[in-house]
Amino acid sequence: MQAQNSTFKWDNNKKLKIAYVDEPPFYWTEGNLVKGADIELAETILRAIGVTSIEYCHTTFEELLLGVQTGRWDMNVPVFVTLERAKEVVFSLPVWSLGDGFVVHRGNPKGLTSYKAVKMRNDARLGLIPGQKQFDAAKLAGVNDSQIVIFNNQPDAVAALLGGKIDAFAATAIGNNAIAEANPELESVPHKNSRDGKAPVGAFSFSKENNELLQAVNEQLRKYLGSNDHRTRMAKYGITETEIDEVVNK
Structure with a gap:
């Protein structure tokens, strides 16, 4: 040191x-x-x-x-x-x-690989925490308000995902890896970086x-x-x- x-x-x-x-x-x-x-x-x-x-x-x-x-x-x-x-x-x-990603149910049954993919599925529900950049990214991509479920913290969002109340939770790809490791029924889906890489x-x-x-x-x-x-x-x-x-x- x-x-x-x-x-x-x-x-x-x-x-x-x-x-x-x-x-x-x-x-x-x-x-x-x-x-x-x-x-x-x-x-x-x-x-x-x-x-x-x-x-x-x-x-x-x-x-x-x-x-x-x-x-x-x-x-x-x-x-x-x-x-x-x-x-x-x-x-x-x-x-x-850090790049963004989703944590989803294993097998990603609704094929949610990006915010735009969520927008294309009217039946998809995305968990977000207000104030985080993932919330802004989802809105910028056109995800509808009706598709967004708000949580105060990550543990509540993960519990909702496990309970089937949402289809994906958006956070950092690294953070999602930790969530998936702790919950074998879930998997982490990283997003591609922005155009400048x-x-x-x-x-x-x-x-x-x-x-x-x-x-x-x-x-x-x-x-x-x-x-x-x-x-x-x-x-x-x-x-x-x-x-x-x-x-x-x-």
Whole structure:
């Protein structure tokens, strides 16, 4: 691990608060523990810059940006970077690049391989979480409101899929792999990337007033992303060179 950042000063009597939601393999709750690839990355970076006490705040996806804006916590786990979100918060350097996909019943009985494929099937029901980029992608592709079923979180959506209330749930392809691995009756269907072949990137987010923490995190990310230690840690969660190199080699 690189040497501790020499300019950032964090009050060791204060806990740095990170907000997260349940979306394996990136972040999730297991018993009394918070786990995941992005949780491990956050801890590695924050320890390196001198933060000694971390508190995790479980929330909903819709509350992430508002919560960090209003100071309920100091930092969010990585989410996709968009122009609209950048109006509300400030993002760190990108930490991964991820494509979309569906998780469906094994065999994909309705042939749902893209948002356009959902649009073409009036009897197809797609589970989405509001505020996530998959919701916008589905609407842009012309998926009808009558085909969309809204959920507050991933576990509820997966339960609905298993119960036959929806035909597909849209999330990241990597995340869907984790869902399918945990539920043998389901399978992951990745989508093709955009025309330029590049998948969207994700990053930690902060209040626009929290520039000192942002700069310290970015300084350490520059040193750490793409290192052997980083790649080894991420590989445990199914995150490979494909997801890392796009942001490291920018």
